[in-house]
Amino acid sequence: MSESKTSSVALENSADSRTLKVAILGFGTVGSSVARILCDVQPRGLELTHIFNRNVARKRVDWLSCPVVWLEDADQVLASDADVIVELVGGLDPAGRWVRSALEAGKSVVTANKKLIAAHGVELEELATSRGGQLLYGAAVAGGIPVIPGLRQGLAGDKCNRIEGILNGTCNFILSKMEAGAEFADALAEAQWLGFAEADSTEDVAGYDARAKLAILSRIALGAEIAPELVPAGSIAPIGAIDFAYAHQLKCTIRQISRAQLSPETSSVGVTQVQATVGPMLVPEASPFAWSRGTENMVIVTGKYGGDTVFSGHGAGGHPTAVAVVSDLMAIAHGSRSVAIISQKATVTGDLLLRHYIRFIVKDRPGIVAEIAGGLARQGINIGALLQRPGYPEDRLPFVVTVEPCSTSALKRALDEIGKLDCLVERPLELQILEPENGAG
Amino acid sequence: MSESKTSSVALENSADSRTLKVAILGFGTVGSSVARILCDVQPRGLELTHIFNRNVARKRVDWLSCPVVWLEDADQVLASDADVIVELVGGLDPAGRWVRSALEAGKSVVTANKKLIAAHGVELEELATSRGGQLLYGAAVAGGIPVIPGLRQGLAGDKCNRIEGILNGTCNFILSKMEAGAEFADALAEAQWLGFAEADSTEDVAGYDARAKLAILSRIALGAEIAPELVPAGSIAPIGAIDFAYAHQLKCTIRQISRAQLSPETSSVGVTQVQATVGPMLVPEASPFAWSRGTENMVIVTGKYGGDTVFSGHGAGGHPTAVAVVSDLMAIAHGSRSVAIISQKATVTGDLLLRHYIRFIVKDRPGIVAEIAGGLARQGINIGALLQRPGYPEDRLPFVVTVEPCSTSALKRALDEIGKLDCLVERPLELQILEPENGAG
Numbered sequence: 001m002s003e004s005k006t007s008s009v010a011l012e013n014s015a016d017s018r019t020l021k022v023a024i025l026g027f028g029t030v031g032s033s034v035a036r037i038l039c040d041v042q043p044r045g046l047e048l049t050h051i052f053n054r055n056v057a058r059k060r061v062d063w064l065s066c067p068v069v070w071l072e073d074a075d076q077v078l079a080s081d082a083d084v085i086v087e088l089v090g091g092l093d094p095a096g097r098w099v100r101s102a103l104e105a106g107k108s109v110v111t112a113n114k115k116l117i118a119a120h121g122v123e124l125e126e127l128a129t130s131r132g133g134q135l136l137y138g139a140a141v142a143g144g145i146p147v148i149p150g151l152r153q154g155l156a157g158d159k160c161n162r163i164e165g166i167l168n169g170t171c172n173f174i175l176s177k178m179e180a181g182a183e184f185a186d187a188l189a190e191a192q193w194l195g196f197a198e199a200d201s202t203e204d205v206a207g208y209d210a211r212a213k214l215a216i217l218s219r220i221a222l223g224a225e226i227a228p229e230l231v232p233a234g235s236i237a238p239i240g241a242i243d244f245a246y247a248h249q250l251k252c253t254i255r256q257i258s259r260a261q262l263s264p265e266t267s268s269v270g271v272t273q274v275q276a277t278v279g280p281m282l283v284p285e286a287s288p289f290a291w292s293r294g295t296e297n298m299v300i301v302t303g304k305y306g307g308d309t310v311f312s313g314h315g316a317g318g319h320p321t322a323v324a325v326v327s328d329l330m331a332i333a334h335g336s337r338s339v340a341i342i343s344q345k346a347t348v349t350g351d352l353l354l355r356h357y358i359r360f361i362v363k364d365r366p367g368i369v370a371e372i373a374g375g376l377a378r379q380g381i382n383i384g385a386l387l388q389r390p391g392y393p394e395d396r397l398p399f400v401v402t403v404e405p406c407s408t409s410a411l412k413r414a415l416d417e418i419g420k421l422d423c424l425v426e427r428p429l430e431l432q433i434l435e436p437e438n439g440a441g
Numbered sequence: 442m443s444e445s446k447t448s449s450v451a452l453e454n455s456a457d458s459r460t461l462k463v464a465i466l467g468f469g470t471v472g473s474s475v476a477r478i479l480c481d482v483q484p485r486g487l488e489l490t491h492i493f494n495r496n497v498a499r500k501r502v503d504w505l506s507c508p509v510v511w512l513e514d515a516d517q518v519l520a521s522d523a524d525v526i527v528e529l530v531g532g533l534d535p536a537g538r539w540v541r542s543a544l545e546a547g548k549s550v551v552t553a554n555k556k557l558i559a560a561h562g563v564e565l566e567e568l569a570t571s572r573g574g575q576l577l578y579g580a581a582v583a584g585g586i587p588v589i590p591g592l593r594q595g596l597a598g599d600k601c602n603r604i605e606g607i608l609n610g611t612c613n614f615i616l617s618k619m620e621a622g623a624e625f626a627d628a629l630a631e632a633q634w635l636g637f638a639e640a641d642s643t644e645d646v647a648g649y650d651a652r653a654k655l656a657i658l659s660r661i662a663l664g665a666e667i668a669p670e671l672v673p674a675g676s677i678a679p680i681g682a683i684d685f686a687y688a689h690q691l692k693c694t695i696r697q698i699s700r701a702q703l704s705p706e707t708s709s710v711g712v713t714q715v716q717a718t719v720g721p722m723l724v725p726e727a728s729p730f731a732w733s734r735g736t737e738n739m740v741i742v743t744g745k746y747g748g749d750t751v752f753s754g755h756g757a758g759g760h761p762t763a764v765a766v767v768s769d770l771m772a773i774a775h776g777s778r779s780v781a782i783i784s785q786k787a788t789v790t791g792d793l794l795l796r797h798y799i800r801f802i803v804k805d806r807p808g809i810v811a812e813i814a815g816g817l818a819r820q821g822i823n824i825g826a827l828l829q830r831p832g833y834p835e836d837r838l839p840f841v842v843t844v845e846p847c848s849t850s851a852l853k854r855a856l857d858e859i860g861k862l863d864c865l866v867e868r869p870l871e872l873q874i875l876e877p878e879n880g881a882g
Contacts, residue, residue, distance in 0.1 A: 033746070037598060037599075037746055040600070040745075041598065041599075041600055043597075043598065044781075044783070138594075138595060144596075144599075144744075144746075144747035144748070144750065145595075145750055146587075146590075146591040146592075146594060146595020146596055146750070147595075148595070149587075149590055149591060149594035149595035150587040150590060150591045150595060150752075151587075152594075153579075153587060153590035153593075153594055153768060153772055153777070154579060154586075154587020154588075154589070154590035154591060154765065154768050155585075155587055155764060155768060156484075156767075156768045156771045156772070157478060157482065157484065157763070157764045157765070157766070157767025157768035157769075157770070157771055158478075158482075158585075158764040158767075158768075159481070159482055288732065288753075291729065291732060303585075303764065304481075305474070305478055305585075305760040305761065305763065305764050306585035306754065306755060306760065306761045306764040307585070307754065307755045307760075307761060308754055308755075309585065309586055309587070309752070309753070309754035309755075310751070310752070310753040310754060311591075311750070311751070311752060312729075312750070312751040313747065313748065313749055313750035313751060314747060314748045314749075314750075319746040319747065319748075320746065320747045320748060322598070322746065323596065323598045323599040323744065323746050323747040324595065324598070325598070326597075326598025326599075327594060327595050327596060327597045327598035327599075327780075328598075329598070330597045330598055330780050331594055331597070331780055334778060334779070334780045334781055335778050336594070336777055336778045336779060336780055337775060337776050337777045337778065338775070338777060339768075339771050339772055339775045339777055340485075340775055342485070
């Protein structure tokens with residue numbers, strides 16, 4: 001095969017006869033997996049030519065099957081004859097600047113950068129289209145699981161109205177460890193030791209990583225562009241062993257769930273509204289979400305015509321993420337063009353009508369249940385069940401109230417009032433209960 | 442948008458400005474769902490223009506949002522200016538003739554015809570490519586679940602070595618009803634009454650439908666072209682309530698599983714060999730396969746780099762299948778080209794090293810277990826467990842033997858010998874036991 005001197009526009013029309021030069025920006029775990037797969041699978045029409053990393057000398061490997069230019073100046077990569085840039089640096093800057101610059105030069109870009117795509121995906125895709133390149137980011141959500149290609153190719157014909165997922169492997173690892181009896185701190189430490197979690201685990205634990213991914217899926221599945229920072233995110237840190245015990249009693253378990261659905265309000269007001277939220281939730285033991293273990297990711301897409309479709313697999317890790325990157329590279333090399341995403345800006349509300357689980361820890365005295373029930377009743381919230389497990393000290397007594405479907409905002413008002421009660425040892429923990437009719441079927 | 446007078450080659454280069462004329466061949470459940478989605482979703486670049494059916498007058502509907510030519514002569518459709526033919530007639534002939542003729546004329550074809558694609562997919566794809574059209578068949582396997590786009594786009598970068606699935610919704614409906622206590626005949630009758638099963642259920646029950654789908658997946662996932670009729674297929678008809686009882690005792694349930702994996706022999710002999718089989722198998726209760734209920738389909742793809750990826754959802758029914766058809770139409774309208782499948786002819790063996798479940802029904806007398814154990818031992822097969830539930834009559838006594846991993850062919854030889862024992866009331870039923878290390882993780 002002859003080498004290509006052209007940009008991706010020309011390549012699309014001659015996909016069978018040219019070889020695309022591929023440059024990798026960022027040679028960490030995923031970057032070296034991409035190189036390894038390219039050497040092993042040797043996909044037709046792709047040739048690894050450049051690798052960039054800071055202090056690149058310490059990154060050099062001897063197992064590459066082709067000659068590669070090692071660089072520590074990203075501008076040299078951007079100025080090179082590479083046709084496709086694989087951006088694996090992450091973060092908004094300088095990665096965003098490099099991606100923009102590559103697209104402006106008519107190159108195509110494959111990236112796993114969920115933060116960049118969640119924040120600037122629409123604009124960058126428009127830039128790619130206008131310069132004749134492509135921007136693919138199958139690796140940005142759910143790693144090796146082909147959710148994005150599945151949505152863009154396989155479910156494009158449906159009207160999707162809801163998307164739910166386990167989008168953060170670290171949280172799923174921690175919660176499934178806790179389900180098996182571990183304490184939060186130990187599970188987190190193990191995740192860090194195994195390399196699943198960063199030293200600063202805030203992005204994962206607080207749900208920020210997941211909501212960037214949710215924003216990307218919202219655009220692709222629902223056609224609704226949402227700002228990730230507007231999605232209410234709850235941390236999994238307050239979850240304790242006691243919550244798994246109570247969840248079990250309710251025939252549920254606990255998972256970090258990201259969900260977005262088109263609001264029924266949308267049609268009446270004309271502006272698309274998305275009900276979106278990320279955080280630990282009670283999921284029924286019969287839900288596919290309850291089956292996911294370890295760092296697995298899972299996405300359930302609900303369509304008007306196709307019903308629920310479930311995708312699951314390895315959402316993180318070098319190799320699975322690299323599979324998504326190489327698959328995107330092959331799509332470009334084969335001249336495949338994705339079905340264009342038609343989307344519009346949307347507003348976000350975290351307000352949903354759902355059952356909730358509320359766990360209190362109190363210093364016991366008479367009248368507590370009446371006071372809590374009164375606080376809920378004043379916001380029109382009905383109690384479903386009251387659960388109290390034996391064997392806890394009276395000065396740190398945990399018990400759980402489940403409430404019938406109520407809006408998140410009404411519940412917040414009730415808990416603001418109840419939170420002032422002198423008997424409370426800590427702020428009550430409220431979790432949404434995911435039910436079959438609310439997905440997770 | 443102006444209408445297209447050109448064939449699909451030109452359309453690919455002008456996907457944004459032309460509208461493709463779509464003709465539907467076969468206006469049954471799926472065909473009318475396709476029309477309904479096209480009217481509802483109104484995907485850009487697609488216009489329904491022709492509908493063909495025998496005795497088309499009785500098929501006319503009044504809810505179409507666009508003028509359509511109703512025809513009962515397929516040749517008129519093929520001779521029309523339709524750009525894309527949606528073939529939903531099924532079967533090899535005349536559907537195959539019509540598809541070939543459309544592709545020869547440079548039209549693109551979208552089909553749900555698994556029989557045709559399993560038998561002639563390679564040749565028809567070559568024909569499409571040579572004439573500048575496309576042949577897409579996402580609806581041929583697992584209905585609305587985007588397994589084919591997922592494999593072709595999202596997992597193309599991996600080296601897949603195994604594919605396993607629940608590919609027949611009718612069998613899954615029957616077996617999950619039996620799991621809940623129904624008898625085979627009643628479950629089948631209910632499936633027929635609900636329209637899931639044909640009056641002649643042989644294709645479904647005997648595994649012929651599933652193995653055609655397995656042959657298609659083998660080519661896409663493993664790059665191995667196999668003849669469906671060479672894949673050993675076992676019927677689910679002999680499964681009884683007693684088998685679910687014993688399976689449960691082994692912490693398993695029973696599902697119709699289709700599986701194909703690259704044989705370890707492949708590399709040594711040069712010719713690709715695929716271990717493939719379809720039939721009822723014991724699957725662990727912890728396997729995703731055990732969670733599938735009703736007419737659901739599920740596919741698990743195992744890759745060298747990405748590990749296991751699970752797809753599940755509605756594998757059958759008018760609407761889900763139509764979603765796959767419309768998604769393929771949109772891919773053509775948007776000028777998307779799939780990653781080309783690189784495949785080669787492969788041989789098939791049903792011989793696998795697996796644990797097996799063998800259920801005997803005997804007229805009790807002393808010495809039976811010794812005779813059976815002897816028959817197995819003479820083929821080098823070790824017994825794992827012997828299960829016998831109380832409460833059955835002595836002249837029709839069921840019991841189960843599980844055996845350690847042995848080749849299917851050795852087991853067949855042993856059962857041929859054991860089958861001659863005078864105590865047997867019916868031929869022993871042997872089922873493969875799917876284990877995590879053999880997939881179904």
